[in-house]
Amino acid sequence: MSSETLDSIVILVGVLAASCFVIGLHYMNSPATARTGNRISAAGMSVAVVVTFLALVAREGGLSSEGLIIIVGGFLVGGAAGLFLALRVAMTAMPQLVSLFNAVGGGAAALVALFDYGHVVGTPEEDVSTAIFVVLGVVIGSVTFAGSLIASGKLQGLISGKPIAIPGGQVTTAVLGIVAIAGTLVLVLGAGESPILDLSSEVKILALLVIFAASLTFGVTMVLPIGGADMPVVISLLNSFTGTAAAMSGFVLESPLLIIAGALVGAAGGILTKLMADAMNRSLLNIMVGGFGGGEGTQAAMASEGGTVREVGVDDAAIQLAYAQNVIVVPGYGLAVAQAQHAVRELGDILEARGVNVSYAIHPVAGRMPGHMNVLLAEANVPYPQLKEMEDINPEFPRCDVALVIGANDVTNPVARTDPSSPIYGMPILDVDEAKSIIVIKRSMGRGYAGIDNTLYTNPKTGMLFADAKHGLEELIGAVKAL
């Protein structure tokens, strides 16, 4: 086959695959079609990979046996590892797995750019635009690689979820930035047929390796100071980075498919990151500066000025729930940490069997990622029509007899509406305080990661049930059954 025909086929298949990605993402608009969407996207990916492979074999000169071994062997090894992890991971550990896949994707993009530079350096193909895209691919890819590994380690508990101060902090960041910019200048000014700087290929490759090392270090120092509770936003941002890195390697390899797919993901991650940051009423800059979110385990005692707290016993709570007409469950981070999603579903089933209307109020950032709570509850077989988003459920609270808050804190704090001096003022919250009565299952009076007191807990309508989410729910289930 002539190489022109081959090129045309590859481009056309690229268009087909890119269309599959766009259509697949579009189908993710609705839970009913989302799975089909993912499969369309996967089909596009499979066709693209297979046709690229065939084109590499069929082109002039063919594929070397080493290349064949690397592609087939590498695919089997990587694919098996990915398959194993994807099938084995518990749904609660899913954010760190997404982060790990993010890391390898970014790493691959960085390696592709590194390799390509080594290949074209010193040849006429090494022009200014190639140098720029190589640097971008290497920088973004390796920042993502290192940063995602750290984020994954933090979520998995391998690295402390608390913000870790970097010695020298901003100075370190500034030095790394200067090193990367200097290296970039060397590559860009040294590129082209009549370069401004006439450097040997070895010097330029060395400069690229220095940029590579500086970017890896930067990825680590960027994520370490950020608290565990902010990790979802970071993962989302890094997801966007990986997409961009893939697009950059698309520019380097001059492959339209890589450019389109990478840009799509770059845009997706960007939107998601913004949505999440908005829902927390925090600017991205604020999060990236770090040190704010202590994550889990902020155990500050509640200030005494806030009024009295009424404790409620398991039996009282069970009676309130069992004889209510409408119950709204407000699950939060604490539920995810305690892995209590099955217990909450069981309680919901028992209450429904007694004729109680149960729905679930899902704050956009409940859990560890936007929509993570939906996944956890879906895993526990809670039918998704019962899961209500914030805008839909807020008007329902005044009509609700009991709001059951499980491990959710800041997203229920009324000061976000009432106190302009509060750090969370303006953050969209669930209007739990408007319910006729409120039961809060919580381990202690500890603050949420915003580190402020929740006036919901001192509301006269609120009864506090101090227990671990899972344990408390199991006791409630027992008590309701005994009624």
Next chain:
Amino acid sequence: MNGEISLLGSLVIFVLAILVGFEVISKVPATLHTPLMSGANSIHGIVLIGGMIIAATASDLLGYLLAAIAVVFGAMNVVGGYVVTDRMLQMFRKRPATPKADPGKEA
């Protein structure tokens, strides 16, 4: 090599793809944000193709090594990403409606 296009053409495609991404993705409900992140995550596994292309170009040990790692990473991203997204979405299914004593309210 593999369907090369000009730099300007690439830039045009890049910008348009970003706009398409914004447009398609901003319509997704929050319920599906996590699967969406995971689904988008698998799409950037397309870099696997980049790894395959450099594997075909490599001609020395270092090149083979870089290409092999890139292919392994890319394949892990693609296969793992799609499978875990599918596992997540598989759970978003309707359960047969349980009979309710208080009809009239939303189900």
